[in-house]
Amino acid sequence: MSLLKEFSKGIYTQNPVFKQALGLCPLLAVSSTVSNGIGMGIAATFVLVCSNSIISLLRKVVPKKIRIPVYIVIIATFVTITDLTMAGFAPDLYARLGIFVPLIVVNCMILGRAEAFSGKNKLLPSIVDGLGMGLGFTLALFIISAIREILGNGTFFGIPLFGASYEPVLVMILPAGAFMTIGFLLGLFNWLENRKQNKKSAV
Amino acid sequence: MELRVLLIIAVSAIFLNNFVFSRVLGICPYIGVSGQMDSAIGMGMAVTFVLTLASIVAWLVYTFFLAPTTANLFYHLFALEKPPDLTFLNTIVFILVIATLVQFVEMVIQKTSPSLYKSLGIYLPLITTNCAVLGVALLNVAAGYRFIESIVHGFTAGIGFTIALVLMAGIREKLELKDIPQSMRGTPIAFIMAGLIALAFLGFSGLKLM
Numbered sequence: 001m002s003l004l005k006e007f008s009k010g011i012y013t014q015n016p017v018f019k020q021a022l023g024l025c026p027l028l029a030v031s032s033t034v035s036n037g038i039g040m041g042i043a044a045t046f047v048l049v050c051s052n053s054i055i056s057l058l059r060k061v062v063p064k065k066i067r068i069p070v071y072i073v074i075i076a077t078f079v080t081i082t083d084l085t086m087a088g089f090a091p092d093l094y095a096r097l098g099i100f101v102p103l104i105v106v107n108c109m110i111l112g113r114a115e116a117f118s119g120k121n122k123l124l125p126s127i128v129d130g131l132g133m134g135l136g137f138t139l140a141l142f143i144i145s146a147i148r149e150i151l152g153n154g155t156f157f158g159i160p161l162f163g164a165s166y167e168p169v170l171v172m173i174l175p176a177g178a179f180m181t182i183g184f185l186l187g188l189f190n191w192l193e194n195r196k197q198n199k200k201s202a203v
Numbered sequence: 204m205e206l207r208v209l210l211i212i213a214v215s216a217i218f219l220n221n222f223v224f225s226r227v228l229g230i231c232p233y234i235g236v237s238g239q240m241d242s243a244i245g246m247g248m249a250v251t252f253v254l255t256l257a258s259i260v261a262w263l264v265y266t267f268f269l270a271p272t273t274a275n276l277f278y279h280l281f282a283l284e285k286p287p288d289l290t291f292l293n294t295i296v297f298i299l300v301i302a303t304l305v306q307f308v309e310m311v312i313q314k315t316s317p318s319l320y321k322s323l324g325i326y327l328p329l330i331t332t333n334c335a336v337l338g339v340a341l342l343n344v345a346a347g348y349r350f351i352e353s354i355v356h357g358f359t360a361g362i363g364f365t366i367a368l369v370l371m372a373g374i375r376e377k378l379e380l381k382d383i384p385q386s387m388r389g390t391p392i393a394f395i396m397a398g399l400i401a402l403a404f405l406g407f408s409g410l411k412l413m
Contacts, residue, residue: 183394
């Protein structure tokens with residue numbers, strides 16, 4: 001039961017992007033098409049689950065004072081594995097994501113989970129936590145990249161949605177569009193939260 | 204000729220490929236620290252300093268230990284038949300070098316200049332996980348910059364980041380007094396402002412540098 005809670009908290013109540021504002025750089029940079037977004041989400045989830053489990057196994061061995069460098073080395077190892085695997089098996093996606101694959105190392109979501117969760121918890125909860133957070137991150141990437149691709153390019157997963165008369169909103173696939181999309185989404189989530197609290201206080 | 208190349212690198216790093224608005228690197232500290240002008244300037248200076256240092260150190264490490272050229276020290280040290288290609292270690296080595304460097308710089312500043320430490324010190328630990336720093340090292344390698352070019356790129360990228368931070372801080376200080384819908388206050392409106400500034404910066408892409 002508690003495992004289910006660890007899993008589901010990452011998706012909505014503690015969503016790394018919308019609730020904690022972590023891991024924003026890759027989110028803004030690679031969300032111009034849905035396939036890029038999903039690719040990035042899967043890569044980050046893989047690294048998060050692997051690093052969470054190793055860090056959880058080593059939590060009693062690693063001295064408190066040098067834990068951050070140790071975490072970074074563990075994360076960097078898995079990022080290198082992901083990097084080489086993607087270069088070998090998905091060269092197109094790898095070329096489109098560019099330097100944002102190696103930059104998963106400094107994604108604050110991953111180091112944040114190591115510090116806040118897997119460094120203190122057993123193996124199974126850590127894996128489940130990694131899966132939940134990774135899924136929450138992928139979901140956020142999916143929402144943002146879907147909005148940007150549909151508005152900015154008139155397509156979804158590369159499939160044209162509108163007729164030839166549709167004028168794409170070019171700004172949405174530029175970095176400026178990424179900033180605005182995430183700004184409005186964060187505002188929307190705040191609004192939902194406020195409304196819930198207002199209802200509670202009214203009762 | 205050389206100076207011209209450096210100038211092109213500088214202008215493009217500050218305006219055309221601004222780290223925040225065009226390459227979208229270093230967003231977490233950008234949104235986090237741009238609330239006040241003082242902290243924005245402090246953070247900007249710290250980032251510029253670390254970006255320059257990281258470019259220098261990453262270039263040295265890459266050229267003498269990782270790259271498959273005859274300059275590689277392992278090639279001479281172990282008398283290998285051909286230069287070893289260790290570039291697959293880039294990510295791990297760079298992040299370790301940067302983390303160590305930041306820690307070291309923090310200690311040196313703390314010992315030598317307490318006043319500088321007071322203004323920059325609190326920002327330095329934050330910078331280790333700033334993706335702009337690892338990003339500049341990786342971008343230098345990807346672009347194949349030589350030593351001086353790497354330094355110029357690192358330094359001007361830092362200047363570009365500082366300009367972005369200061370612009371944003373100026374706007375956000377004014378926004379404090381404005382009547383913004385409750386749910387949009389703070390981070391959401393900051394992102395929308397960043398989007399608008401990014402649009403303005405898009406105008407620089409018309410510059411012909413070559």
